[in-house]
Amino acid sequence: MTAPALEGAVRRHLDHLAVERGLAENTLAAYRRDLARYAAWLAASGVGAPEEVDAGHVTGFVAALGTGGDGGRPLAPRSVARVLAAVRGLHRFWALEGLAPTDPAADVAPPAAPERLPRALSVDAVTRLLEAVPVDSPAGLRDRALVEFLYGTGARVSEAVGLDVDDVVGVTGEHGDDVPVVRLFGKGSKERIVPVGSYAAEAVAAWLVRGRPALVAGARPARGTPALFLNLRGGRLSRQSAWSVITAAADRAGLAEEVSPHTLRHSFATHLMQGGADVRVVQELLGHASVTTTQVYTRVTAEALREVYAQAHPRARWDGR
Numbered sequence: 001m002t003a004p005a006l007e008g009a010v011r012r013h014l015d016h017l018a019v020e021r022g023l024a025e026n027t028l029a030a031y032r033r034d035l036a037r038y039a040a041w042l043a044a045s046g047v048g049a050p051e052e053v054d055a056g057h058v059t060g061f062v063a064a065l066g067t068g069g070d071g072g073r074p075l076a077p078r079s080v081a082r083v084l085a086a087v088r089g090l091h092r093f094w095a096l097e098g099l100a101p102t103d104p105a106a107d108v109a110p111p112a113a114p115e116r117l118p119r120a121l122s123v124d125a126v127t128r129l130l131e132a133v134p135v136d137s138p139a140g141l142r143d144r145a146l147v148e149f150l151y152g153t154g155a156r157v158s159e160a161v162g163l164d165v166d167d168v169v170g171v172t173g174e175h176g177d178d179v180p181v182v183r184l185f186g187k188g189s190k191e192r193i194v195p196v197g198s199y200a201a202e203a204v205a206a207w208l209v210r211g212r213p214a215l216v217a218g219a220r221p222a223r224g225t226p227a228l229f230l231n232l233r234g235g236r237l238s239r240q241s242a243w244s245v246i247t248a249a250a251d252r253a254g255l256a257e258e259v260s261p262h263t264l265r266h267s268f269a270t271h272l273m274q275g276g277a278d279v280r281v282v283q284e285l286l287g288h289a290s291v292t293t294t295q296v297y298t299r300v301t302a303e304a305l306r307e308v309y310a311q312a313h314p315r316a317r318w319d320g321r
Contacts, residue, residue: 005049006039009094013094014031023188026158030086034082038087041060050099058091087105091103091106123271125255125257126264128255129255130147130199139215140211141211152200152201153194154272156261157243160242161242165227165228168183168228170201171201181194187289215234265286270301273298
């Protein structure tokens with residue numbers, strides 16, 4: 001069992017993340033899980049208070065994460081790095097607040113992770129995915145609007161399902177010739193304005209005019225919600241349901257690769273870069289805090305160019321022969 005002093009110090013940090021930094025609930029939930037695992041490790045190691053933690057406890061925990069030695073499931077290097085980031089933030093907070101004399105996690109490095117480039121669908125595969133969504137029912141209109149919206153804006157699935165109708169402006173022509181836009185609220189509740197392409201705007205407009213009213217009217221008990229995307233009961237669509245919409249469409253389209261809402265976000269960014277978009281424009285559209293995060297898509301584009309060159313040029317050989 002975790003000692004009260006240690007448990008209270010962890011809770012104080014989580015309160016700081018929620019109130020002072022305004023982290024989204026999904027992000028906070030991830031922090032709670034990771035720090036609960038860390039607190040259990042410290043308790044099992046005989047630690048009862050923040051000032052008793054040393055670098056050996058932190059490095060031991062990091063090693064245990066990779067093997068499951070702490071009693072949890074073994075984690076891949078990227079997941080270990082994510083948990084360590086939460087642990088380092090915890091110790092930094094404790095040191096700044098005077099709950100511990102030093103920061104024992106400051107010099108602990110995460111395990112090296114193999115570099116993975118984002119997986120993106122081809123333009124043809126995206127088209128097949130979109131065309132596989134039937135629009136002969138209110139739910140079908142919603143599903144087509146959701147898939148078009150995710151690919152047309154690069155929104156995270158949590159951003160999409162969190163939208164209200166008033167967050168999307170101009171899709172039904174109420175603002176004349178203005179380009180339709182959407183207000184997206186990303187990590188840390190940061191707001192950004194993103195254009196909505198014509199295909200996505202038309203799909204959302206069809207959903208708002210012909211699909212959404214039917215789900216609202218059929219809700220039992222009758223309810224009113226500002227949510228843009230609704231479930232069959234008239235409530236806000238969940239992240240899990242949105243994920244199911246994408247995977248069902250991929251199955252109908254016969255796509256061999258695994259497709260998720262984030263695959264559409266990667267495809268959005270990759271296709272923009274391939275079309276010549278500036279990396280900083282893509283950064284703004286995706287809502288990345290740092291352009292370094294966005295620059296991975298320049299490598300994706302370079303890999304695609306290299307592959308095409310190798311296949312098409314008669315003297316493009318890198319095998320040393």
